[in-house]
Amino acid sequence: MPPGNRLAEEFVRRTATVARLPDAAEHAARRMLFNVVGTAVGAIASGEVDSLIRLGQQFGGPPALLLPGDLRGLDRSHAALAIGSAAHAEDFDDTHLRSIVHPAASALGAVYALADDEVRGTDLLTAFAMSCELQIRLALCLETEVREFHPASFTGLFGTVGAALAASRLLGSDIGTTLQAMAFACSSSIGSRQSLGTFAKPLHAGKAASNGMAAARLARAGAPGPEIEDPIGGDAGLFNVHFDGRVDPAPLLDGLGEQWEIVDVAFKPYPCGVLLHPIIDAALAMRGRVGDLGHISRIDVACSLPVAKDTAVADPKDSHQAKFSASHAVAATLVDGVLGRRQYQTGRVLDPQIGELRRRVAFHPDAAVPKDACVMTASLANGETLIETVAHAVGSRDRPMTDGELSGKVEQLFEDALPGRAAAVWSAIGALSPDTGVAGLREALRP
Amino acid sequence: MSGPLVMSASTAMLTSLLHAELAADALVDAARLANALWHTAGEHRSNAVTDGLFELALVDGLPPQATAIGHGAKISAPAAACFNAACAAGRDDDTLAPSLFASLAIAETQKLTARQFLEAFAIGAGVSRRLASALNVEGARRFIPASAVGQLGAALSVCRALDLDRGAASSALGLAAVQVTGNARRSDAAYTLSVGNAARVGVESALIAGFGANGPQNGVSAIGLMLNVPMLESAVDDIVALTVGAASDARVAAALDILPTGLRELLAA
Numbered sequence: 001m002p003p004g005n006r007l008a009e010e011f012v013r014r015t016a017t018v019a020r021l022p023d024a025a026e027h028a029a030r031r032m033l034f035n036v037v038g039t040a041v042g043a044i045a046s047g048e049v050d051s052l053i054r055l056g057q058q059f060g061g062p063p064a065l066l067l068p069g070d071l072r073g074l075d076r077s078h079a080a081l082a083i084g085s086a087a088h089a090e091d092f093d094d095t096h097l098r099s100i101v102h103p104a105a106s107a108l109g110a111v112y113a114l115a116d117d118e119v120r121g122t123d124l125l126t127a128f129a130m131s132c133e134l135q136i137r138l139a140l141c142l143e144t145e146v147r148e149f150h151p152a153s154f155t156g157l158f159g160t161v162g163a164a165l166a167a168s169r170l171l172g173s174d175i176g177t178t179l180q181a182m183a184f185a186c187s188s189s190i191g192s193r194q195s196l197g198t199f200a201k202p203l204h205a206g207k208a209a210s211n212g213m214a215a216a217r218l219a220r221a222g223a224p225g226p227e228i229e230d231p232i233g234g235d236a237g238l239f240n241v242h243f244d245g246r247v248d249p250a251p252l253l254d255g256l257g258e259q260w261e262i263v264d265v266a267f268k269p270y271p272c273g274v275l276l277h278p279i280i281d282a283a284l285a286m287r288g289r290v291g292d293l294g295h296i297s298r299i300d301v302a303c304s305l306p307v308a309k310d311t312a313v314a315d316p317k318d319s320h321q322a323k324f325s326a327s328h329a330v331a332a333t334l335v336d337g338v339l340g341r342r343q344y345q346t347g348r349v350l351d352p353q354i355g356e357l358r359r360r361v362a363f364h365p366d367a368a369v370p371k372d373a374c375v376m377t378a379s380l381a382n383g384e385t386l387i388e389t390v391a392h393a394v395g396s397r398d399r400p401m402t403d404g405e406l407s408g409k410v411e412q413l414f415e416d417a418l419p420g421r422a423a424a425v426w427s428a429i430g431a432l433s434p435d436t437g438v439a440g441l442r443e444a445l446r447p
Numbered sequence: 448m449s450g451p452l453v454m455s456a457s458t459a460m461l462t463s464l465l466h467a468e469l470a471a472d473a474l475v476d477a478a479r480l481a482n483a484l485w486h487t488a489g490e491h492r493s494n495a496v497t498d499g500l501f502e503l504a505l506v507d508g509l510p511p512q513a514t515a516i517g518h519g520a521k522i523s524a525p526a527a528a529c530f531n532a533a534c535a536a537g538r539d540d541d542t543l544a545p546s547l548f549a550s551l552a553i554a555e556t557q558k559l560t561a562r563q564f565l566e567a568f569a570i571g572a573g574v575s576r577r578l579a580s581a582l583n584v585e586g587a588r589r590f591i592p593a594s595a596v597g598q599l600g601a602a603l604s605v606c607r608a609l610d611l612d613r614g615a616a617s618s619a620l621g622l623a624a625v626q627v628t629g630n631a632r633r634s635d636a637a638y639t640l641s642v643g644n645a646a647r648v649g650v651e652s653a654l655i656a657g658f659g660a661n662g663p664q665n666g667v668s669a670i671g672l673m674l675n676v677p678m679l680e681s682a683v684d685d686i687v688a689l690t691v692g693a694a695s696d697a698r699v700a701a702a703l704d705i706l707p708t709g710l711r712e713l714l715a716a
Contacts, residue, residue, distance in 0.1 A: 051658035055651060059523045061508035075507045151672045187637035188644055192625035194669035198618075199660040200625045207626065211644070214503070223499035224636050241589045241630045320661065 007233035007249055011137075012165070012178050014256050015130055020122050020434070025260035029129035030429050035094055035267045035406060036087045036104035037112075037425060037445065041069030042341065042413030043089035043202075044082070051199070052082040052206065065113065068445040069417035076113045080163075080213050084109025085206030088155065089199075090341060091323045092271035092413070096264060097371065097397055099139035099154070100147060102205070103265065106159030107131035109209025110166045117439065119170055121432030124441075127169040129262055131162035136261040138232070140251035146243055148306060156191030156204030157242065161232070163212020171220050180224065183231040184215035186238045197313060197324045267406055269395045270339045275307050275371060276329045278393035282376035283333035285388045293334055293353075295380045299361045301330065302375040308365040314358070322349045330376075331357035340412070372396035417447060454617050455665040457680040460687055461603055461620060462613040464570040470692030471702065477569035478705035480540060484547050485516070485707045488534035492517035496639040500530050513552035514713055525650040528552040528601070532593075533643030537635060542579045542592045545646035546571030549601035552650060553608040555713045561703050563608065564714055571604030571649075573690050574683060578667070581682030586674035591638060594629030594645040595674060599666055601649020611657050621662030622652040624669040 021029060043049060044067055053067070056078025063073025067082060074082060087093055087105035094104050111128045135158040139147060147154075164185035168178040188211040195201040232238050232252070239247045270280050279301055290296060301307075307326055316322035322332075322344050331354045332343040342348060369375070372393045378386040392398040394405075401409070411422040418425070421444065428444035454462075491497075492515075501515055504522040511521035515530045522530065531548035535541050547568050554564035578596035586595065602623035606616035626648045629641030656662060663669050671679030694702075703711070 051655040051660040054658045055655055059510065059512070059525055059654070061510070061523075075509075077507060184637060184640055187630050187641050188628050190626040190628055192627065192669055192673050194621075194663045194665065194672060195625045198621065198662050199655075200622050200662045203622065203655075203660070204625070217503055218496070218499045218640070221499040221502050223495045236630050238630075318661075 006230055007252055008179055008182050008231050009175070010253055011134060011256065012175050012182070014253070016175055018126065018257060021126055021129055022260070024263055025129060026125065028260065028263040028265065029125050030432070031267070031403070031406060032094060032104045032132065032262065032265055033108070033125065033128060034410060034426050034429050036108045037068055038410035038413040038422070039090060039093045040083050040087040040108060041417050041445065042092070043086040044068065044070050045417035046341070048089035048202070049082050049086045052078070052085055056082060065442070066446060068112065069414070069447060071447055077210050077213065080109040080113035080209040081206040083112055083206070084209030085202040088205035089202040090271045090344070091273055092268050092341070094265050094267050095274045096136045096261060097266055097274065098264070099136045101135050101139045101158060102155045103132035103135040103159070103162065105205035106155065106163050106208035106212065107166055109206055110163035110213050111170060113209070114167050114170050114213055115438045117437055119438055120434050121436040121438060122434045123170065124438050125432050127166040130169065131166035132262050132265070133260060134165055135159055135162040137252045140261070141239070141247040141249050142243060143246045143248070146246045150243065151193055152242055153191035153193050153195060153201070153204055156208045157189045159205055159208030160189040160212045160215070161185045161238065163209045164215040167213045167216035168219070171216055173216065173220055177219050179231070181216040181219035184218055185212050186231040188215055189238065196310065197321045199320060201320070264397055266395045266397060267401045267409070269401060269405065269409065271341050271344055272323050272329060273311060274393070274395070275304065275311055276326055277395055278372055278374040278390040279303060279307070279326060279376065280329050280333050280339045281390045281393050282374055282388040283330045286376055286378055286386060287334050287337055289386050290334070290378060290380070293357065295382065296357070296360060297379045297381050299330060300364060300377045300379070301326070301361065302364050302366050302369055304369045304371045304373070305365045305367055306371065307363055315355070316349050318346050318349060319344045325358070326363055327358040327361040328354070330361045372398070418445070453664060455668060455680070457667040457683055458617050458620055458664055460683060461574060462616045463687060464603070464690060465607050465611065465613060465616055467691045468693060469566050469569055469690055471694035471698035473569045473573065473690045473692070474565055474694055474699060474702040475705065477565055477572050478702040480543055480572055481547055481565070481568060481710065482705055482707055484535050484540060484544055485710050487538040488516050488531050488544070488548070491538070492534045494639065496636050497530060497533050500526070500533060500643060504530070513555045524552040524556045525647045528646035528650045529643040532646035533639045536593070536639040536642035541642055542575050542597045543572045543600070544642055545593060545597040545601035545649050546575050546604045549646045549649040550604040550608055551710065551713065553605050557608060558715045559608060560716070561706060561711050561714045562699060565702060565706065567604040567608040570607055570690060571600035573686055574603055575600030577682045577686060578670070578679060581676065581679055582674065583676050586676050589630070590627060590674060591629035591641045594641040595627050596670060597642070598623045598626055598645040598648040598652070599670065601646050602652045605650050605653035609653055609657055611653065615656045617664050618660060618662035619653040619656035620666030621664055621669065622656060622660065623648050624666035625663060626652070627670060627673045
């Protein structure tokens, strides 16, 4: 373990020579890219980031690329902002469950917006994967209590540093310039959990992408980076400024290049936080047993502790608020028999039947309940009680989505912009290689 | 830990400034600050970071909307705000630079009058200054005030310049508030970039809120939570009393006369 003032340098130095990922990591990276391209296309098509697209159209430069699944183009900086935000906008992207990081959205924003015709397919894929791996490992360094209760949101905070790393790789920056970029990025990192339930949450991912890219371009343009010892572990580094040094830096470098955390990234089967996924699984199973929903007197859910902290919006008024409402997840699933993007549209959020059922749901946080589990008890008017136990939610580490399930999810996300194109896009991602550029992927994502 | 869904008291107070008539003293004070910061930015317009920011604006082909001071060239409004504020970084009162140059970039783009510009800057400066003075030692040790609280003042200024309604402005403040950046003990380069970024954040937060993006409704307390300053909201308790009031035409004219000629030339008559 190097001293705390050389963490960034060690990470960059050890990964700089990795031109191609090992097979398992590369397959994981391709699946992550497929998944997050899907969430970006879906959100762009549904207008989730129209405010950012307008920003780019009115205040940006000439289009340098088309947005995925869309015929509107933006300059690279605004494209990174829009794509990164879109990928995270519907809370449908991914989670590394141990670190609680959503790494791919900001990474996608940076690499997709910055890659030009000279970039090789594997270079894009490796830069994307390295960004994700760095974000995850940074979060794993935090003490558990800090990770779960700190007011910062890691998607933006660590995403900025990851995006700077990815962009630096695509720009061909040397180690010194990459460190300068990361130092700028550490001073440009944003992220607050006060963003939850508003557009500020996906904006964090987009800003991470664009701020990280800007840091890399600024360093590449010759601006000297901060003259400090280490942007991550130094006295004025990310860990000390945001977390008062409450970290164990070992996970940042342990096994780096040999063990890959990205293989444990889980994809979301439902468009909301992973804390809600076991509850939705239970509600889906419960629905088949209850019959008439009017017979339910109340529903009690024994759940993990963070459910009460992060998803406690009792009476959501719109899509963003509903994403942080555990009671909406239960009620909408029971009423509609499915929990997809439509159940988070404002019309369904304000539906009287769902609203009435939400008021009959109570949550009982329990430290003994893991995050991917829950026990749901439905008390019926006739005195009967029904119990559903979920040991591991779909999409969790112990029950990951299969390739087929992932393809089905992406097909659903493509239904408005690129209907029937999921297989073609998966094929284009599979074709990313040292011998190909990124034109094939861009073409597959062109409406 | 999600932000509140109802506008907080401090946000309600700040957004009440959007359409208020401002006191003459507040305008005169703002004009003096604008004068000083304008000259500071002009004198320090070239360093490695600002040169890099300007170069990237040109590479991206940004539209000519607002002036990059000292370059005789126009770039996009958010980029101009960022560039000009970065030029003032590290000098006296640079906590107010994001508000000043965000106001100016939008005023130039929207062809506002000097009075409209000054009113926009005055309210943002008032907020930024009060919040910065309330940062405790720990908060100030960790974060650069200009990019910890200055982006909120910048957003408020731009909301007034854009004539946003209170609902959109509330979101703009929240969107800016959750973008606290800037590690305080960095070198000049990171410091410079952080001050510039704060101006950009202020401009962009107001713009996208005007386009419909929603944000947390508790901007000031969101910053307080990030900086571990629980009572930050109380820092703006007096802002309405000290900022709102009457100003005779003569006092307004006197305030406008303080503004530098070069600045006034960017604005509508």
